Amino acid sequence: MNRERAAARDRGRGAAAVVLALALALSMAACSARPPSIAGQQALRIGVKADQPGLGLRLADGRFAGFDVDVARYVAARLGVQPDHITFVPVTSATREKVLENGSADMVIATYSITPERGTLVTFAGPYYVAHQDTMVRADETAIRTVHDLKGKRLCAAAGSNSWERVTQELGIAAKLVPAPSYSACVAMLLAGKVDAVSTDDLILAGFAARAGPAVRILNAPFSDERYGIGLRKGDLSGCEAINRAISQMYLDGTAARLLQKWFGQAKLQLDPYVPQFEGCG
Amino acid sequence: MRTARGRIRALAAVVVLATAGFCVVASIAVGNARDGFRVIGHDAGPQVLATADLYFALSDMDSQVAGILLTGDGNGLGSGPQALSRYSLDRATADRAALQAAELSAGDPAVQATVRSVLDGLGQYERLADQAMVLGQQANRSDGPPPAGVIAVYREATGLMKSQLLPQAYNLTLADGATVREAYEAKHSAVSSGRVQVALAGLAVLVALAGLQIFLAARFRRRVNFALALATAGLIVVGISAVRLLSGEAAQLQLAKADGFDSILTVSRARAISNSMHADEIRFLLDPGQADTYSLDYLDTSQTVLYVPSGNLVEYYTGLGAAMRAYQANPAAVSFLGFYGQEARAHPGPGLTAVLTSFRQVQADDQLIRQLAGTGHSRQAIAVLTGQSAGSSSYDFDRYDRAVVALISLHRQRFDQAIRTGDQDLGRSVLGSWAGLVPLAGFGIALLVIAGVRPRLAEYR
Numbered sequence: 042m043n044r045e046r047a048a049a050r051d052r053g054r055g056a057a058a059v060v061l062a063l064a065l066a067l068s069m070a071a072c073s074a075r076p077p078s079i080a081g082q083q084a085l086r087i088g089v090k091a092d093q094p095g096l097g098l099r100l101a102d103g104r105f106a107g108f109d110v111d112v113a114r115y116v117a118a119r120l121g122v123q124p125d126h127i128t129f130v131p132v133t134s135a136t137r138e139k140v141l142e143n144g145s146a147d148m149v150i151a152t153y154s155i156t157p158e159r160g161t162l163v164t165f166a167g168p169y170y171v172a173h174q175d176t177m178v179r180a181d182e183t184a185i186r187t188v189h190d191l192k193g194k195r196l197c198a199a200a201g202s203n204s205w206e207r208v209t210q211e212l213g214i215a216a217k218l219v220p221a222p223s224y225s226a227c228v229a230m231l232l233a234g235k236v237d238a239v240s241t242d243d244l245i246l247a248g249f250a251a252r253a254g255p256a257v258r259i260l261n262a263p264f265s266d267e268r269y270g271i272g273l274r275k276g277d278l279s280g281c282e283a284i285n286r287a288i289s290q291m292y293l294d295g296t297a298a299r300l301l302q303k304w305f306g307q308a309k310l311q312l313d314p315y316v317p318q319f320e321g322c323g
Numbered sequence: 324m325r326t327a328r329g330r331i332r333a334l335a336a337v338v339v340l341a342t343a344g345f346c347v348v349a350s351i352a353v354g355n356a357r358d359g360f361r362v363i364g365h366d367a368g369p370q371v372l373a374t375a376d377l378y379f380a381l382s383d384m385d386s387q388v389a390g391i392l393l394t395g396d397g398n399g400l401g402s403g404p405q406a407l408s409r410y411s412l413d414r415a416t417a418d419r420a421a422l423q424a425a426e427l428s429a430g431d432p433a434v435q436a437t438v439r440s441v442l443d444g445l446g447q448y449e450r451l452a453d454q455a456m457v458l459g460q461q462a463n464r465s466d467g468p469p470p471a472g473v474i475a476v477y478r479e480a481t482g483l484m485k486s487q488l489l490p491q492a493y494n495l496t497l498a499d500g501a502t503v504r505e506a507y508e509a510k511h512s513a514v515s516s517g518r519v520q521v522a523l524a525g526l527a528v529l530v531a532l533a534g535l536q537i538f539l540a541a542r543f544r545r546r547v548n549f550a551l552a553l554a555t556a557g558l559i560v561v562g563i564s565a566v567r568l569l570s571g572e573a574a575q576l577q578l579a580k581a582d583g584f585d586s587i588l589t590v591s592r593a594r595a596i597s598n599s600m601h602a603d604e605i606r607f608l609l610d611p612g613q614a615d616t617y618s619l620d621y622l623d624t625s626q627t628v629l630y631v632p633s634g635n636l637v638e639y640y641t642g643l644g645a646a647m648r649a650y651q652a653n654p655a656a657v658s659f660l661g662f663y664g665q666e667a668r669a670h671p672g673p674g675l676t677a678v679l680t681s682f683r684q685v686q687a688d689d690q691l692i693r694q695l696a697g698t699g700h701s702r703q704a705i706a707v708l709t710g711q712s713a714g715s716s717s718y719d720f721d722r723y724d725r726a727v728v729a730l731i732s733l734h735r736q737r738f739d740q741a742i743r744t745g746d747q748d749l750g751r752s753v754l755g756s757w758a759g760l761v762p763l764a765g766f767g768i769a770l771l772v773i774a775g776v777r778p779r780l781a782e783y784r
Binding site: 157158160161188189206207210211212213263264265266278279282285286289290293313315316317318319321322323 | 433436486487489490491493494497498500501504505585588592615616619620622623626627630632634635660661
């Protein structure tokens with residue numbers, strides 16, 4: 042008789058277990074259908090520039106340093122990633138979309154201006170800073186005060202950058218373009234007297250100015266907004282929202298102001314220690 | 324003898340336990356639906372609207388100040404003292420919307436800190452704006468850019484607005500949008516899977532009930548146990564209506580989110596950014612020293628609202644015209660991006676068409692203004708900006724803004740309707756609200772089961 046009672050109990054338990062297992066299987070199926078987000082990951086591979094002083098630069102010992110790198114560390118910490126679980130992946134302007142697409146980087150923080158075209162390929166968190174296009178000249182140059190004075194002057198046109206187009210096309214200023222392979226080459230040409238001006242984001246100029254010392258001068262006549270975003274795999278909305286919260290916090294707790302001062306304080310730029318207007322994730 | 328009695332007891336216990344399980348599963352699912360409607364319909368949803376109002380009022384204050392400074396008589400772009408009273412009205416709206424956003428945030432410290440910071444900055448902005456307007460009046464001049472001293476103060480004011488106040492207000496809206504999205508994803512999937520769980524749990528009770536009845540029928544040679552039959556019928560009714568309720572709730576939640584909330588958020592952001600865009604047009608005429616910056620800002624904001632590939636404004640006007648013609652010819656093929664691209668893909672309709680038509684007119688006015696200003700006809704350019712008839716920028720922009728507001732309220736109606744339906748269905752069952760009905764039904768079924776087996780157990784005494 043005891044055995045029978047036990048059998049009845051077992052049958053009941055069996056039924057309950059079946060129901061429970063079914064429910065569990067269903068809810069697990071619902072979870073795994075969602076694509077993976079960077080929010081909640083234990084380790085992150087972050088794409089940064091390797092050749093941009095002040096923003097993302099690979100040092101001789103292989104470590105990365107710069108404003109973007111520090112922002113990456115802060116954001117990763119806010120996402121709950123330990124510092125030794127961050128891997129920095131060097132990217133160039135041309136490879137930023139590719140590394141996200143093929144999965145070799147989870148996010149990209151590399152002077153990555155948010156544009157509507159790029160927005161169709163990647164999801165942008167941020168911007169974490171709004172840089173402004175400005176112009177750098179030799180320190181003894183007195184004829185160039187605003188971007189309009191570039192008319193007839195030799196302006197460096199770095200490959201892969203669209204900054205010079207803003208001058209000649211958007212503003213319609215007839216500068217003489219001198220092609221160069223990169224901005225470091227542009228700065229060298231400026232110092233050698235082969236061009237009269239280099240025009241691009243003020244943060245990039247500030248990084249070079251810190252190296253070139255008193256030989257160059259930034260006009261401090263900004264004329265456009267470059268919204269530096271954090272690129273994520275297209276559609277990672279929860280990751281994007283988590284990063285936006287981290288960026289808000291970075292401005293709220295004073296870290297942003299400190300980092301801007303640390304990397305660009307010497308350049309006498311007008312730095313904005315206020316949280317930028319976000320792009321929105323959706 | 325004791326064996327049969329024990330088996331009846333065990334079977335009855337299984338039924339009661341399964342019923343309890345059914346009630347727990349159903350209560351959780353109903354609770355998830357209720358939470359979803361609370362967050363989306365009553366907390367974060369309305370908060371999005373409040374913060375969008377805040378952004379708009381702030382941005383409009385700055386356009387009114389720019390307009391007042393640009394016109395020599397200090398009357399702004401409206402007729403008579405309209406601009407000043409609109410400025411005060413915006414100020415009041417901003418205050419109210421900020422407080423409402425703080426209230427609705429239910430003590431979220433980040434929101435509270437941001438609202439405080441906006442209100443502090445607003446006080447500072449007002450002092451600068453007042454100073455600029457007083458200086459502008461003293462200058463006693465005709466329409467056109469005011470003296471450098473006035474411009475310098477205005478630059479400080481508008482810089483504060485653009486770099487500090489507006490971004491904070493905008494980010495508040497986005498944060499609410501994120502809250503709604505997260506709540507929606509979690510609750511919608513919980514309600515959908517809750518529906519399946521309720522069905523399975525109900526099925527388990529049915530199986531147990533059937534087992535009990537078969538056992539009793541076999542043992543006592545009676546076909547129907549009335550109480551157990553009643554319990555079975557009750558369970559079927561409650562189970563089916565619970566599943567139907569949850570399906571309906573999931574559908575209403577989806578409707579409120581996709582048809583209402585998403586579009587409200589998109590079009591409200593478009594309205595906010597459009598206002599900044601219009602302000603950049605006024606600033607372009609007001610402050611020739613910064614005209615380049617304001618032109619590039621104008622292009623940027625226009626592209627945020629409606630994007631067509633273009634390197635400068637002239638290309639933008641052309642591209643916009645082509646994109647609009649293509650859209651009219653075939654509304655199914657949307658060639659543009661930006662907020663209106665998003666809306667055109669999700670919810671095309673006459674409301675959006677009216678918005679797009681008037682947006683194109685606003686851009687046509689802008690083109691004329693820049694042409695005039697670029698050829699040395701600043702006075703005519705200002706006349707096109709300030710005129711109060713069709714073909715002048717202020718008038719056409721107001722018309723455009725009204726079309727945008729109409730589109731927002733259209734989605735607002737759909738949103739409210741879905742939330743109302745969802746709320747009503749949750750509160751409406753044969754026995755009052757669903758939250759109360761589920762445990763009551765469970766209790767009733769358990770009682771009937773006990774009533775059904777007690778006489779049989781008594782036969783063994």
